[in-house]
Amino acid sequence: MGIHERKEREKERRRQQIMIAAKRVFSANGFAKSTMEDIAREAELSPGTIYLYFKNKDELYASLSLRILQYLNIRLKHVINHKGLEPEEYVEALKQAMYDVYDFDPLIVINMFQLQSSESVKNLSPELLSEIIELSQNSLGTMADIFEKGIKKGIFINHHPQAIADALWGMFSGLILWEESKKLFHENKDHLKPNMEIAFELFTRGIRLHQNPALLKDVAPPTPQ
Amino acid sequence: MGIHERKEREKERRRQQIMIAAKRVFSANGFAKSTMEDIAREAELSPGTIYLYFKNKDELYASLSLRILQYLNIRLKHVINHKGLEPEEYVEALKQAMYDVYDFDPLIVINMFQLQSSESVKNLSPELLSEIIELSQNSLGTMADIFEKGIKKGIFINHHPQAIADALWGMFSGLILWEESKKLFHENKDHLKPNMEIAFELFTRGIRLHQNPALLKDVAPPTPQ
Amino acid sequence: MGIHERKEREKERRRQQIMIAAKRVFSANGFAKSTMEDIAREAELSPGTIYLYFKNKDELYASLSLRILQYLNIRLKHVINHKGLEPEEYVEALKQAMYDVYDFDPLIVINMFQLQSSESVKNLSPELLSEIIELSQNSLGTMADIFEKGIKKGIFINHHPQAIADALWGMFSGLILWEESKKLFHENKDHLKPNMEIAFELFTRGIRLHQNPALLKDVAPPTPQ
Amino acid sequence: MGIHERKEREKERRRQQIMIAAKRVFSANGFAKSTMEDIAREAELSPGTIYLYFKNKDELYASLSLRILQYLNIRLKHVINHKGLEPEEYVEALKQAMYDVYDFDPLIVINMFQLQSSESVKNLSPELLSEIIELSQNSLGTMADIFEKGIKKGIFINHHPQAIADALWGMFSGLILWEESKKLFHENKDHLKPNMEIAFELFTRGIRLHQNPALLKDVAPPTPQ
DNA sequence: CATGAATGAGCATTCATTCAT
DNA sequence: CATGAATGAATGCTCATTCAT
Numbered sequence: 001m002g003i004h005e006r007k008e009r010e011k012e013r014r015r016q017q018i019m020i021a022a023k024r025v026f027s028a029n030g031f032a033k034s035t036m037e038d039i040a041r042e043a044e045l046s047p048g049t050i051y052l053y054f055k056n057k058d059e060l061y062a063s064l065s066l067r068i069l070q071y072l073n074i075r076l077k078h079v080i081n082h083k084g085l086e087p088e089e090y091v092e093a094l095k096q097a098m099y100d101v102y103d104f105d106p107l108i109v110i111n112m113f114q115l116q117s118s119e120s121v122k123n124l125s126p127e128l129l130s131e132i133i134e135l136s137q138n139s140l141g142t143m144a145d146i147f148e149k150g151i152k153k154g155i156f157i158n159h160h161p162q163a164i165a166d167a168l169w170g171m172f173s174g175l176i177l178w179e180e181s182k183k184l185f186h187e188n189k190d191h192l193k194p195n196m197e198i199a200f201e202l203f204t205r206g207i208r209l210h211q212n213p214a215l216l217k218d219v220a221p222p223t224p225q
Numbered sequence: 226m227g228i229h230e231r232k233e234r235e236k237e238r239r240r241q242q243i244m245i246a247a248k249r250v251f252s253a254n255g256f257a258k259s260t261m262e263d264i265a266r267e268a269e270l271s272p273g274t275i276y277l278y279f280k281n282k283d284e285l286y287a288s289l290s291l292r293i294l295q296y297l298n299i300r301l302k303h304v305i306n307h308k309g310l311e312p313e314e315y316v317e318a319l320k321q322a323m324y325d326v327y328d329f330d331p332l333i334v335i336n337m338f339q340l341q342s343s344e345s346v347k348n349l350s351p352e353l354l355s356e357i358i359e360l361s362q363n364s365l366g367t368m369a370d371i372f373e374k375g376i377k378k379g380i381f382i383n384h385h386p387q388a389i390a391d392a393l394w395g396m397f398s399g400l401i402l403w404e405e406s407k408k409l410f411h412e413n414k415d416h417l418k419p420n421m422e423i424a425f426e427l428f429t430r431g432i433r434l435h436q437n438p439a440l441l442k443d444v445a446p447p448t449p450q
Numbered sequence: 451m452g453i454h455e456r457k458e459r460e461k462e463r464r465r466q467q468i469m470i471a472a473k474r475v476f477s478a479n480g481f482a483k484s485t486m487e488d489i490a491r492e493a494e495l496s497p498g499t500i501y502l503y504f505k506n507k508d509e510l511y512a513s514l515s516l517r518i519l520q521y522l523n524i525r526l527k528h529v530i531n532h533k534g535l536e537p538e539e540y541v542e543a544l545k546q547a548m549y550d551v552y553d554f555d556p557l558i559v560i561n562m563f564q565l566q567s568s569e570s571v572k573n574l575s576p577e578l579l580s581e582i583i584e585l586s587q588n589s590l591g592t593m594a595d596i597f598e599k600g601i602k603k604g605i606f607i608n609h610h611p612q613a614i615a616d617a618l619w620g621m622f623s624g625l626i627l628w629e630e631s632k633k634l635f636h637e638n639k640d641h642l643k644p645n646m647e648i649a650f651e652l653f654t655r656g657i658r659l660h661q662n663p664a665l666l667k668d669v670a671p672p673t674p675q
Numbered sequence: 676m677g678i679h680e681r682k683e684r685e686k687e688r689r690r691q692q693i694m695i696a697a698k699r700v701f702s703a704n705g706f707a708k709s710t711m712e713d714i715a716r717e718a719e720l721s722p723g724t725i726y727l728y729f730k731n732k733d734e735l736y737a738s739l740s741l742r743i744l745q746y747l748n749i750r751l752k753h754v755i756n757h758k759g760l761e762p763e764e765y766v767e768a769l770k771q772a773m774y775d776v777y778d779f780d781p782l783i784v785i786n787m788f789q790l791q792s793s794e795s796v797k798n799l800s801p802e803l804l805s806e807i808i809e810l811s812q813n814s815l816g817t818m819a820d821i822f823e824k825g826i827k828k829g830i831f832i833n834h835h836p837q838a839i840a841d842a843l844w845g846m847f848s849g850l851i852l853w854e855e856s857k858k859l860f861h862e863n864k865d866h867l868k869p870n871m872e873i874a875f876e877l878f879t880r881g882i883r884l885h886q887n888p889a890l891l892k893d894v895a896p897p898t899p900q
Numbered sequence: 901c902a903t904g905a906a907t908g909a910g911c912a913t914t915c916a917t918t919c920a921t
Numbered sequence: 922c923a924t925g926a927a928t929g930a931a932t933g934c935t936c937a938t939t940c941a942t
Contacts, residue, residue, distance in 0.1 A: 014926095029344045030256075030344065030345065031255075031256075031257050032256050032257035033344035033345065035910085035911060035912080036911075036912060036913080037911080037912090040929095045927080045928090046927065046929055047912085047913080047928090047929070048913085048914075048915080048927070048928055048929065048930095049926080049927055049928070049929095051912090051913065051914080052926070052927075056912075056913080057911095057912065057913095119254045119255065119258035120255065120257075120258065157427070157430070159423055159427075160423075163419070163420050163423045164423065166400070166403060166404075166420050166424075167396070167400065167420065167423055167424035167427055169399075169403060170396060170399035170401075170402070170403040170404075170420075170424065171392070171395060171396035171399050171400070171424070172399065173399045173402065173403065174394075174395035174396055174397065174398045174399015174400065174402065174403075175391070175392065175395035175396070175399065176395075177395070177398065177399065177402065178391065178394060178395040178398065178399075179395075194388070195388050195391050195392065195395075198384050198385075198388045198389065198392055199391075199392035199395065199396070201431070202384075202389070202392055202428060202431035202432055203427060203428070203431055204431070205382070205430065205431040205432075206426070206427035206428055206429070206430040206431030207427055207430075260935085260936060260937080261936070261937060261938080262936075262937090265904095270902080270903090271902065271903045271904055272903085272904070272936095272937085272938080273902070273903055273904065273905095273938085273939075273940080274901080274902055274903070274904095276937090276938065276939080277901075277902075281937075281938080282936095282937065282938095464905095479794045480706075480794065480795065481705075481706075481707050482706050482707035482795075483794035483795065485931085485932060485933080486932075486933060486934080487933090495906080495907090496906065496907045496908055497907090497932095497933085497934080498906070498907055498908065498909095498934085498935075498936080499905080499906055499907070499908095501933090501934065501935080502905070502906075506933075506934080507932095507933070507934095569704045569705065569708035570705065570707075570708065607877070607880070609873055609877075610873075613869070613870050613873045614873070614877070616850070616853060616870050616874075617846070617850065617870065617873055617874035617877055619849075619853060620846060620849035620850035620851075620852070620853040620854075620870075620874065621842070621845060621846035621849055621850070621874070622849065623849045623852065623853065624844075624845035624846055624847065624848045624849015624850065624852065624853075625841070625842065625845035625846075625849065627845070627848065627849065627852065628841060628844060628845040628848060628849075629841075629845075632811075644838070645838050645841050645842065645845075648834050648835075648838045648839065648842055649841075649842035649845065649846070651881070652834075652839070652842055652878060652881035652882055653877060653878070653881055654881070655832070655880065655881040655882075656876070656877035656878055656879070656880040656881030657877055657880075710914085710915060710916080711915070711916060711917080712915075712916090715925095720923080720924090721923065721924045721925055722915095722916085722917080722924085722925070723917085723918075723919080723923070723924055723925065723926095724922080724923055724924070724925095726916090726917065726918080727922070727923075731916075731917080732915095732916065732917095
């Protein structure tokens, strides 16, 4: 391994170190209430060092979104590359991929929505911004591909695949956000996984054209009162 | 009407005026990048005046969430108070209520999640905070009540009603957020309503134990290829 | 006097107060080593207040140059408006005007040259910049007009009037700068006035076509040794 | 040549390399807006290396002034050592020396005045400071010697020679500064040399007791209007 | 009540300087 | 010697908040 390559690797490690610290701080305090010094302290670096790796606070923030998108994208690629599965199996794999994304970084999905500020977008380098855009398009596109398989096979409901993908992703991220805010206000323990399980089940039931009676066995209707 | 009452009314009008301005500014720039002066200018008031009506920036921000929750709560009360409907009809009314919430204030749902910061919560008056908590619990509880009706009647899938309500709310707000961020990055026109329509359809299909063949007529499966 | 007018006047007073403080601080420490807090302290104001009156440090700095240019311009206008003088008398009045400029603000002429940085220019508002440019052109133009009178009358040497004006202004400001730096290094007391007196005498002797023997009486050549 | 001597020479080359880069950067951006990294990049060295040759930014800056003073001093020594010239010829040689200084480093004369900051002086090593002081005294003294010759011969006006030298130096450096600032603001092309030519002519006319009619041939008065 | 000028603590960012390699 | 990553103190600037009018 050349000296250049080692340096490059070291540099990447630093970026990761900073991003991990930033994730923690932003997740705990939100963007506005997190200071670069907080993040530096968490990363056990000096404030100046952070600016060697990230142009500014907004860009550091956005990089966290990029990171989760990259992971999502990779996981989705894996799913779609797994040939010869039935549509139902693809959806199951998709669900698992999304769970993994959640496990990879439960809170950070929130951040993607905080990029909502057009002021923030101004501070991002065009490269970073376009990378985020491309990855999010790719990811949703891959999800849509999965649904398209089922629709073509006549197993899933005949809606525009992209709309189905949007609905799933919206539900997924919305639930995470929702649980987070419940945690904040209601101090409830995280029962997100179970909730998400239910949501996914409802969703996949919803897209199937023909319900599988076997799936209903656990949810037999109560005796009407 | 007494003079006191008139004053009270006038005061409330001012609060509304400020909140409307705040909504616009926060929606456009996010919490961190919005200044009190921006809001004051938008409200055609002086910065000082805002502090006569709201304790601080965090509280003004949180008040927006309270407002949408109040509206949601009222609409949900209306639904549940409408006696004698079938569960399916309740769900349909619920959907309509949520659309109305979205129409009432399309962007502000986002704000509720920006309260994520525990730093922000510290700056809220206990009254405001508990009001928010109570209203959100009430709202979700009412939604759960609706689903419970269907479950008891054996029409809906037998899951904990609260979990179903959470899933629906997560999906609803997640979609709004998702569409917002798409607007920002992809400059797409808002096809949120259609997307939300599809999402709700999938969701309600998912909770029903027996699919209504009539509902499938528009979505007949394509001839398998 | 209307309330608006009084406010305007108050505002102008503040600007002056800040500029006086800024002049002192910049003169003592130079641009780089002067901090906005230093200036605020000197002005007995808070740092934030300065930014209500000046966009940034560069603009505050440049405003000092504008101020001296405004004064110079006014004084020069007075000279040229004084009709019916002989060219020699105009030059004498010009000299006096420049002395007054020097008395008005001995050190600040220096600042005009520190604007030398193109980086600084980028931070100036276009209005301020163009005002500075216009005033300096006006001032030099007026000076040139004075020399032109003498040239037309055949009393002064026939050079382009603007070049003569440039030479005079260069000499004037150069001497101030030179004395300043001598003060710094040599800790000499200010004998600028006498030096400037001599410089002006040499200069005016230089532009006259026919020397007035009377003027030489004080400077009779020493007996050759 | 010993190995030590070669090393010494190599070291000196590096110092020159850095100073040339520093000159460019400081001239373009001024002291405040120039960073050590800018200079390092311009010198194709690393920031750390600069500190092997210069104690700090202020000292690097001051060294530029020292350099020009050294050159000026050498040139002036040459003039005064040229025995047997007439005073007029000495002045002509002096003028040429100053032009050469200007050619050697047109912009850097400016820097000498930026040392105006007493804060900067604090950061200089006493040796450097005293060297600057000594050289500037020497240079001006040498110039004074030249004028003294003419005064003693009864050719030049009988003023204190040092005052005449100051006037000339002030005029010279002031013109450079003035042209520089005109370049910045007015975007004029550099007609400094012609302007300086005129200034010198006026000056030397001014110091001569008896005007040489031959010198006026190019500047015959226009026919009075 | 309303104002908006003033505040000053707070923060993002810079950059001269250092030092391990 | 040379490097350049890391430092962290310094500083320009912002902006939530106050308060005299």
